[in-house]
Amino acid sequence: MTLLDVRGLTVTTGEDRTLVDDLTFAVGAGERLGLIGESGSGKSLTSLAVLGLLPPGMTATGSVRLAGTEVVGAREKALTELRGRRASVVFQEPLTALDPLMRVGRQIAEPLRRRTGLKGDALHKAVADALDQVRLPDPRRIARAFPHEISGGQRQRVALAMALACEPELLIADEPTTALDVTVQADMLDLLDSLVRERSMALLFVSHDLAVVSRITDSVLVLRHGRAVETGTVEDLVHRPREPYTAALVESARKLESALDVGAGG
Numbered sequence: 001m002t003l004l005d006v007r008g009l010t011v012t013t014g015e016d017r018t019l020v021d022d023l024t025f026a027v028g029a030g031e032r033l034g035l036i037g038e039s040g041s042g043k044s045l046t047s048l049a050v051l052g053l054l055p056p057g058m059t060a061t062g063s064v065r066l067a068g069t070e071v072v073g074a075r076e077k078a079l080t081e082l083r084g085r086r087a088s089v090v091f092q093e094p095l096t097a098l099d100p101l102m103r104v105g106r107q108i109a110e111p112l113r114r115r116t117g118l119k120g121d122a123l124h125k126a127v128a129d130a131l132d133q134v135r136l137p138d139p140r141r142i143a144r145a146f147p148h149e150i151s152g153g154q155r156q157r158v159a160l161a162m163a164l165a166c167e168p169e170l171l172i173a174d175e176p177t178t179a180l181d182v183t184v185q186a187d188m189l190d191l192l193d194s195l196v197r198e199r200s201m202a203l204l205f206v207s208h209d210l211a212v213v214s215r216i217t218d219s220v221l222v223l224r225h226g227r228a229v230e231t232g233t234v235e236d237l238v239h240r241p242r243e244p245y246t247a248a249l250v251e252s253a254r255k256l257e258s259a260l261d262v263g264a265g266g
């Protein structure tokens, strides 16, 4: 059974604007797919629709099967059971996932407690371990901090620890590195890469940046105006793009890279 099977997914607004248009793709257990496209191409709405988290007023049609369960049209109770255990998400801005008024440790403890039933000291230790796994130094200090008392990169790691707490089979990462400094970005990508590998998780990685996507995924789906333009392995897309739009994306990523090379050389 395919872990995530999306067929004919279409997202429309109340005013009948089509924002995601007849999208079909699949992610098998342990596979990594990148969703790439420029701003407004429908990447985030696609990843939200996968978890039944579309904003009010938007409607999804078509089919999204997550571990065999239909998400489109599902009741909230069924969705709650899927979220966390089957799939969870890390967003670009970790503050959307974190409660500003709650210490970090408590926020991670909650999903951990639900999954494991741990309490007291054992739960404290599990929280520290979860923070340690996302390579946060001094996990006990971080656990006592409020979100505003730690850095953006640290917050993103906390959000990742929360997303991993229920040991999901699929991790959806929506521009998880875009808001970070470049060096912190590279560390975060390395971390994601090794955590996904260690846990044999599947990954749906959403980004506008082909260079970033090609570092972490095996295949890519290119979106434009809510439609699939092209899909293929990273290798094929980069070296043998079939569509002019994909070729333009590759070209602009190359220009950026070579500008960096020139900068580094000079």
Ligand SMILES: Nc1ncnc2c1ncn2[C@@H]1O[C@H](COP(=O)(O)OP(=O)(O)OP(=O)(O)O)[C@@H](O)[C@H]1O
Pocket (backbone or CB within 6 Å): 013, 019, 037, 038, 039, 040, 041, 042, 043, 044, 045, 046, 055, 208
């Ligand atoms: N809540 C909303 N109400 C109305 N339109 C929306 C809403 N959210 C997104 N849209 C529109 O849907 C389209 C797709 O948005 P989406 O956020 O999925 O794009 P994206 O590819 O993720 O872009 P970005 O990289 O900028 O996040 C855009 O035209 C956007 O303006």
